[in-house]
Amino acid sequence: MSARALVALLRDPVRASALAESEWNGIISAARAERLLGTLAVRLEGVDVPDPVSAILADAQLDAEREKRIALWEANRAAAALAPLGLEPILLKGAAYAAAGLRAGKGRMIGDLDILVPRDRLDEAEAALLAAGWEWVKPDPYDDAYYRRWMHELPPLIHRERDRMIDVHHTILPLTARPRPDAAALITQSVELGGGLLVLSQEDRVLHAVAHMMADGDLSGGLRNLWDIRCLLADIEDKSALDRRAAHHGLTAHLARARRLVAHVYGDGLRLTFADRLFVRRLLSRDAWGQDSRKWLGLAFYIRSHLLRMPPLMLMRHLWTKWRKGHRPA
């Protein structure tokens, strides 16, 4: 299983010099599929690898640097659009890691720009972004209403000239999820970066990544999210402060699972529960061709993600609506 070879290499980069050339194809395909090739390239700096591999890694580093440049520019544009409101956006995920120079950001691919603003200022923020050239991409009224009523973010917006997406959050989990993180505390504890930008506190950064991975979504792209968590955990100075913060947000069990998975996948190992083992199997499901070799498990996690997201009756209504509109699970 190539995902396994990939994480072994991320954990212990010096193994690279002992790999046979034929093993690289599977590792590179799995890394591309998991959007971890840039991260792998950074990890393998200074390690002896075959020439064709080092050319591929150099390309990936170049791409990651470009992504970072674009992400920081998008953050700058969003900050400029919100500045007249006296509103400083809190950067989340990739853009935050890049802007704060964190190790989680090294070589990382950054997709959309994610920002957090206070919920009571969401309407103003949306109006300012629309005026600055962002546009709605979900024309469906059901989707739009669903986002506004139940999600932790506005429907996604795309900038009409730069073609980049922005997700404007007011908290870090959907309102229908069981844990209810304290959004006001996320905002009051945020840290100034300069340039009109903020990031979450050290502890909240970990907990956002944990909540996103463990309590929302179907674990697609999970290996990259787990790598983020590994790096963010390594930056934590006071473990007990993190524990207290997790308890405050109702994320204690999620944090514990994240620690076990990080230790198992990227560290020296830790005892896993039965459910943890399912997570690990799902995380390591890429084969040597970059394909998901455990589709049934992916489907199970897809169903789980919906059960996490809403109560059964609401879920039935939601699925029925989406089915009638022609939506089918991937």
Added chain:
Amino acid sequence: MRHALTLGIGPATFRIGSEWGQPIDQLSALYAAYPQDAAAVADYTVRLEPAGPLRRWWRPSVRIAGDHMLPDAAPMALRHGLLAAEMGMNLQMALGWRRHLLIHASSVEKDGRALVMTGESGSGKSTLAALLGERGWRFMGDEFALLDLSDGGVHPFPRLVSLKNAAIEAMRAEVGDSARFGPLLEDTPKGAIRHLVPPADAIARMREAAVPALLLFPRYGVARDVRPVGQGEVFMRLTQASTNYVALGEEGFEALHRFVTEVPALAIDYESGDEAAAMIDELWSALP
């Protein structure tokens, strides 16, 4: 994947996996003269997957997947599997290649100097390159010209020539050896397609670059004419013809700027391959 092939084309290496044997057998035969080292590290992986759970057997249908994918690409019939593989490889180059400035253009070489031809689909650039490749020029590629980021040279990417519709008969008349042609693929999204194996010297010299000497914007089906094209227009058209100009940033700008300022550019209109070949010979011999 059940069937696999590793192929070296120009500077790039592809690993192609398929759930069906037929596309791989066809590729392996048509690319017989190219490096096929199964142990080589591939720059890109292409996968030909069944488009749905039953589609390996029942009305078999191919989804083009791989390292780089288009989310909404339409699946293709298995009888067009060879075309799917070619499209998959092109897609990897178009979306992933960073080691040269990639221009959607054909190119041929003579005396170490390259003629580059670019234009919309249907302009005849592909057929012209194939034609010249049979008439004393070295064929370098019908799809992508790769501009060197440091010295400005043009690197070949001589994959199979993809002949469409009327170009198939035209090249059948030009090339005596029928073994160089792939199967006729009818009713593809682009009409009839037949692949042509490039001449032996094009394959043997596929890692040999050339200095660009002339850029043409051919246009097929319009009465003979030759017009100069200004540098500003050339620059704009080439940024549109490049899939990685933006991704390469400053390096891409430098490479394109150098190409545009050093290489003369002309638009030519022509009504037949013979006419275009004669015009090109004339223009070529008039170069300094």
